């Protein structure tokens with residue numbers, strides 16, 4: 001099981017535009033309308049499934065909020081920060 005990151009490690013490893021929110025890391029991705037966000041959510045869901053590490057995804061018009069935490073560890077691990085970086089790549 002992945003080890004919990006310290007507060008300092010989390011800050012150091014947070015990918016661009018992600019923030020810490022308690023035991024989660026979060027980023028809101030912005031889009032011009034609804035369906036591009038739906039497509040993005042579907043794409044990152046596939047990345048998550050491949051990694052077997054699953055985010056909470058909230059889709060609204062023009063925005064997709066993505067939250068990551070490692071449930072098995074009860075907090076933030078490298079699984080979260082690594083996957084967040086992959087989601088950033090999918091957004092570029």
Ligand SMILES: C[C@H](O)[C@H](O)[C@H]1CNC2=NC(N)=NC(=O)C2=N1
Pocket residue numbers: 052053054055068069070071072073
């Ligand atoms: C049973 C299944 O292997 C576990 O629930 C996996 C799947 N996806 C997961 N996703 C996340 N975010 N955290 C986990 O601890 C986790 N564990």
